Amino acid sequence: MAEPTPAGRTVRAVRRRARALLHRLTRHPRVAPLVKRLAPRSVRTRTTLAACASVAVVLLAASAAVLLLLRVNLERTVETGAREQAQAVARLAADGHLGASPPLDHGTDFIQVTDADGRVVAASQNLTGRAALAPTGTRDGHNTYDLHALGREHHQRVSTLTADTPTGPVTVHVGASLRTADTAEDLTTAALAALSALLLLTVGALTWRATGRALRPVEAIRAEVAAIGDRDLDRRVPEPRSDDEIARLAGTMNAMLDRLEAAGTRQRRFIADASHELRSPLAVLRTQLEVARTHPDPEVRADLVAGALEDTERLQSLTTDLLLLARLDATGGDRPDEPVDLTGLVRTTALAGGARPHPVTLHTPDEITVTGNALWLGRLLTNLLDNAQRHARHRVTVRLSRDGGTGQAVLDVANDGPRIDPADRERIFERFTRLDDARSRDDGGTGLGLPIARDIATLHGGTLTVRDTPDGTTFRTRLPGTGR
Structure with missing residues (x-):
């Protein structure tokens, strides 16, 4: 590389000195505030x-x-x-x-x-x-x-x-x-x-x-x-008629406000429903304990304490479901990516749990693997099985297969109980929703099992839907497969 000429070295030296002088001036304690004030904002x-x-x-x-x-x-x-x-x-x-x-x-x-x-x-x-x-x-x-x-x-x-x-x-x-x-x-x-x-x-x-x-x-x-405040999420920003970056910005802002409004509404409804659901078992539990403390008959007291234990278990189950929902909401849509042997998980979960009111018929292939969280996928299947056992008349069927067209894993949990009205097939996935509230409470349902199952399926990039079958109702879960 050619050596710079004396003139070139002089020019470079002058430039360096000018930059150094400018840097010192802009950093000077008296000049810097003036430059900052004069700079256009x-x-x-x-x-x-x-x-x-x-x-x-x-x-x-x-x-x-x-x-x-x-x-x-x-x-x-x-x-x-x-x-x-x-x-x-x-x-x-x-x-x-x-x-x-x-x-x-x-x-x-x-x-x-x-x-x-x-x-x-x-x-x-x-x-x-x-x-x-x-x-x-x-x-x-x-x-x-x-x-x-x-x-x-x-x-x-x-x-x-x-x-x-x-x-x-x-x-x-x-x-x-x-x-x-x-x-x-x-x-x-x-x-x-x-x-x-x-x-x-x-x-x-x-x-x-x-x-x-x-x-x-x-x-x-x-x-x-x-x-717009936290109480005015129904307001929207004006969208220009032009099809440019500002119009797209306004559309994006309104879409974000739609999501915030929906999240706020869901949160308020969830808090109200959770307060109601927690208040009822707590009130019953307190009443049973107060009566048991003052009742003179030991047998009656024993029955009251046994009922209090059942309500305590129901309250504990509800609290566990609420904590799980909070964890699912806190994931922010981050999809789990651990390999899960879905075939083995389905077999273990379907055959576990001890004696059930109705027998479970299991149909699974040799091996289907998905990416996700094994604990949460097990909870999804457990919630679907509990729902099927609660509504079945004689039997429950679990079938795992692979969709040859899309490569997705398809998990069907069917029961031969009463069918769900088409108008209620989306409502059952809302939190604290019971189509038969009195029967659900007696059977121990919290109204959170199906919403938790759908949230888990959505978090794994899948879907959970309900459809009619000739002999009852089937809950179908689709999960992305790994090609194995």
């Missing part, structure tokens, strides 16, 4: 400043290019005129027809002809009697001359030619004025500055207005969201 202001700054940079570069091209063309025109004048004077001198005062063409300031010894042999009237011009230096690649003899300073382009004459070589100096070029450059600079300022003002005004109109729906959304 609104998107509208920052967008307008960015647009104006971008346009200003473009205008500055374009104006510099225009002025440079204009200056180059004007100076080239002046130099061409001076060279042509010098060539004409040189031809006259070579032919011996050069007079003492050659005439000036339009745009030419002076003419001076000197011989080999530096003596003036011819000059325009404004330099008559003046000494020969001598170079005083260079500027822009051209020799400069002391032109105070003309009575005032001028920007000049001096063209110099050497010609051979019958009396010897002469040097011709022809000076052309750059006043026209300077005037044109000044006028063009003023015009570009005025047009640039007008364009910047126009861009700033249009950007400010357009940004304000674009952000007006955002401000409306912000104000509406700020006004």
Whole structure:
């Protein structure tokens, strides 16, 4: 890799020092708060400043290019005129027809002809009697001359030619004025500055207005969201008619508010139902214990204590279900991903639990594996079996299979009990819902078994539905398989 030149190293050093100085200034305890206060805070202001700054940079570069091209063309025109004048004077001198005062063409300031010894042999009237011009230096690649003899300073382009004459070589100096070029450059600079300022003002005004109109729906959304409290979840943000990012943002906000409203409603209903469900067994339990404490008959007291134990078990089961629901709700939709031998789990769960009111007929394949949580999937099957045992007349059937089309594991838990009315097939999965409240309480149901089972199926990426069969009701669970 080539070593940087001294100039390159100098430029880099200057940049580093400038950055360090800027960093120190912005970190200074007095400057930093000022910079922070002056920094624009609104998107509208920052967008307008960015647009104006971008346009200003473009205008500055374009104006510099225009002025440079204009200056180059004007100076080239002046130099061409001076060279042509010098060539004409040189031809006259070579032919011996050069007079003492050659005439000036339009745009030419002076003419001076000197011989080999530096003596003036011819000059325009404004330099008559003046000494020969001598170079005083260079500027822009051209020799400069002391032109105070003309009575005032001028920007000049001096063209110099050497010609051979019958009396010897002469040097011709022809000076052309750059006043026209300077005037044109000044006028063009003023015009570009005025047009640039007008364009910047126009861009700033249009950007400010357009940004304000674009952000007006955002401000409306912000104000509406700020006004929505935990008791006003039925309110919605206004959705613009345009099909753009802001409209999609409003739609997303309203969808989120729909979910929040549904969650709030479900939470309030759940709290009310849980309070009611806990209050009833607690009241019964307290009554039984108070009566047992004061009743004189030992047999009656024993019966009352036994009933209190049953209510305690029911209360414990309800509390366990509530805790499980809270855990399922707290998962946030994170799907368990442990491999589970569903065939073995179904066999173990269906055959466990001791004596049941009705026999369980089991149909399972050799091996079906799913991903999930074995404990929760076991709870799903246990809840479905308890529900089937509670409503069956003679038998309960458990069937596990694989859907050849989708590869899903299909678990059917059927009972030959009364069918469920189609209007109630979704309602039974709501928490604390009992189609026959008195019978469910007597049988020990809490109204949470089926909702827990559906939540577990949903958490595993599956579904739980109910459908009629020729001999009763079937609860069908579909779970994504692993291909085994």
